Amino acid sequence: MKALAPRTLDEALLQLTQTPDLRPLAGCTDLMVSEPEDRRDWSGVLDLRGISELRGIEWRGETLEIGAVTAFSEIRDSPEVRQSFPALAEAASRIGGWQIQNRASLGGNMANASPAGDSLPVLLVLDAQVVLVGPEGKRSVPYRDFHLGYRQTALGPGEIIGWVQLPKPPVGATQFFRKVGTREAQAISKVVVALLASVSDGQISDYRLAAGSVAETPVRLTEVEESIVGRALKPEVADLAGHLAAQAVRPIDDVRSTAEYRRFALAQVVRRMTLQLVR
Amino acid sequence: MTLLGSSPPRPDGASKVDGTLRYANDLPMDGAWHGATLRSPYPHARIRALQWHPERAPAGAVCVTAADLPGPNGVQLLDDEWPVLAAELVQHVGEPVAVVAAPSKLAARQALRAIEVDYEPLEPTLDLSTAGRQEPLYSLELKSGEAEEELARAHLLVEGTYRTGHQEHIYIECQVMSAGWEADGSLVVEGSMQCPYFVHRSLIHVFGLTAERVVVKATPMGGGFGGKEDFPSVIALHAALLAKACGHPVRIAYDRHEDIIGTTKRHPSVVTHRAAVDAEGHLQAMEIDVVLDGGAFRTLSPVVLSRAVLHAAGPYRCPNVHIRGKVVRTNTAPNGAFRGFGAPQVQFAMERQMDRIARRLGLDPLEIRLRNVLEEGDRLPTGQTMDESCSARLCLEKAARETDFKQRWRHLEAQRRDIADGDSMPGVGLSLYFHGAGFTGNGERVLQSVIEAALLEDGRIEVRTAAVEMGQGCDTVLPMMAAEASGLELEDVVLAPPDTSRVPDSGPSVASRTSMVVGGEVAHVVSEIRDRVLAWWSDRQESGAAHTVEDGLVRGEKGQSWPFREVARSYAEAMGPLVVSRQHEPPEWQVFDEETYQGVAYPTYAFGADVVEVEVDPDTLEVSPKKVTAVCEVGRVLHEKLCVGQVEGGTLQAVAWGLMEEVKLEEGRYLNDRLATYIIPTIKDSPEMEVHLLEKPWKGGAFGAKGVGELPMDGGAPAAVSAVENATGIEVDAIPATPERFLALTSARRQVPSEPEDPERARGADR
């Protein structure tokens, strides 16, 4: 198997144009543990970690741009992220353990497209944009259109994730993140929840809710959002939000948990986050 | 001398930390081929036909099936019921059906595809609920007094059924074994194992060789926990069969996935209790039914059951006890030895039952135990009278005092109702437990363990035992015991490697027996060599006798001194080799009747009490164990750090078995057959541990040591689950107590009363 390590994006794109079935590789934390059968149809790997354009965290006007190969430890420790996107910093700090955070990248988490990817519900509530680059050039897609189905993404042949753009969150909005895993570290989520909400004049004016591990892809729970936005901020709203969230998802029984528990935990966590708005 | 109880560094420590130690799979093996195993995809099926197509396999590859065995198709642990390779039937998913060898790992894996098997699936028995109807693999009964009569006229009758699940060993080093045949027809096997002589016996049995023609060498082990007591015989047989077939040495190294699906686990259990209790909470009678899931084959299950039955009534006084035990067969991988060996399962049940009795009487968990705790002079259901080394009360009181248990428990019990929405729920729980030291019943007598010491030419003494260092620290402690007994320095004693051509059969490294049994004998044989050397030296001195050895120096009566090693070297030069060996004899009074189950099942018992503090997340029901206070009375602390290490490790393994470790099966197939899905605790999941070691020396030997390896496995799970009950009011009678299980229980409203019930009312209701 070939292993290519381009130093620039142009070089990488040229290689991808010549060999579209090269497998992009960032932190390799998912690829390393992939099944040997899954590796059969790659002609080689393309290591993106040497490409400085794809790495780093920077404000560009009103959006924070994060290079796809940026590791979660950088995201976790970034003052910009901690200041404006605390839910993302929190998610980054709960992925795997320190060793994994030092290698695992945001782009890898997205491209791997697991329904349990911990950063993904956060990206959903932050209304992230994804910039894809490929032989055909650059295009930008809303992150909510990126996951097409179970482990399927909008990436075309030879296309890679370049950057993630996060619009500055509304002033006064509160962000929440909660991961319910099988243990304290090195755990895949049974349920993972992100919420961004704003309150004005005693009313919930903005309510963006997303969850992972409860459906084929990470999901924005728009039905819940629609029912909650505009309501007066009272403890009963929290109960309602939890109840609606549990109804809106289609979790399964699997080796990590049960559908029943996932529903329950989701409802409880959503309720708790919403209650915290009340306080 | 003050060597014992101190903490000299372990000789294997540095090489384990810096990675230079070679484990079995790191050892070079020139020209070795690799073995691979074809496993049954069915839990139960008839093999209609099995066809090996060499033409479809990589060149030279060989295949061995049951038809090619040179001798009996049985692993020979207790009997031949566990086949080396499946013959007509497969009994569990993952059962070895054929083994292949090829020059490379990849080729070996490819060769597996050249085997065609035609199976006729049969109806499997998948769990205890249906297995109970069949003829058990083994059963036992233990009776003292008149339990049935007492139960019939009980003042208060308390019943309960308690369940525990599988547990996977997850030793860091997976199973590895290499085998090669010498030109003279002898067989050399090397690998990761706890019991070289078990493997030796299996090989002799199947190949029909004489003992001298089989050499088994145990390599440094990356953990065992019992999982390398029984299974290494299987994989050693496979490697030896393949080596014979291909004419090259063969190594079989399991990866984690194969290790999980193919090897033994802890027996799941269902234990049913019926207890008669008087108004003050004293146990009057108990009827206990123990059912263990043996998996597909009998393996060591009868011995596990025996220990389970003997520990089922816990460290409590009860005049009338009737215990029935059986192991039933299911079509899952055979269950076998695992730290605790049946005792953790039954003590989980007993401890939960004690908590239940306490609630019915309005008592707290400490009080009910104080009223029933076993003390010197009390009798066990076997009739054995507890001697002065019984320390159950000592442990219980110490644990309660250190943690202010009674106050804390009552406070948390009362505050539960008032806890604010969203606050995490704290709870505290207690357990009391004991563990019989050494082999069960007449086991030590049957074993006839032999321990040897030899004077080397350089004046050092070589200790020869088959004890294997698996992390527990025997390579550190055995020389300490030898030095302590003989007055020599640690450096004067060396250990022979556990290689059957170099050491006698000192018995297996299991049952917490190595320090207590083997160590005691090591002290004797080394002292005897010292005595012989000393006598010889004294004779040659003008003044004659009265020489002593201290700190490695032979001291004359006029104050002169000579290094023992020098003296011993002159002895060796003058007198030639000196070898002393000794067979271990358990105390005469240790007599056990296997028929009636009466007598002395263990010469002594170690005791412990744990207090576990947890916090339960009010939203997700996740449980975090925050702190464990473990009080363990081990007779004599030989090496403080290692002893504390055993307690910490065993306690964590126990708490994890109680709260998170779960083997999930579907149609007999393990769903979580890898470390990503079989969840064991990380350091972040580990509670703070406070260990208190107590000593009530056992007079029978080995400086009073009772064995500590398994003891801490008995207490962590029931105490953790008891703490969850204190925190949430949910009574959990099955483990692992995962949030999923709590949820099911909460929905079913299995809540305990939030306030201890009025005892009068409880009694009335029950009559």
Ligand SMILES: Cc1cc2nc3c(=O)[nH]c(=O)nc-3n(C[C@H](O)[C@H](O)[C@H](O)COP(=O)(O)OP(=O)(O)OC[C@H]3O[C@@H](n4cnc5c(N)ncnc54)[C@H](O)[C@@H]3O)c2cc1C
């Ligand atoms: C022990 C362990 C613990 C883990 N814990 C967690 C956890 O708690 N939460 C969690 O969400 N995940 C977890 N993971 C999964 C993994 O670490 C994450 O998904 C991580 O973000 C993957 O990033 P990576 O850079 O390592 O990806 P890689 O392994 O390098 O790649 C993953 C996939 O993405 C593709 N890819 C990578 N970068 C790009 C790109 N820029 N453009 C297009 N395709 C790309 C690759 O081709 C591959 O298909 C864990 C993994 C391990 C091994």
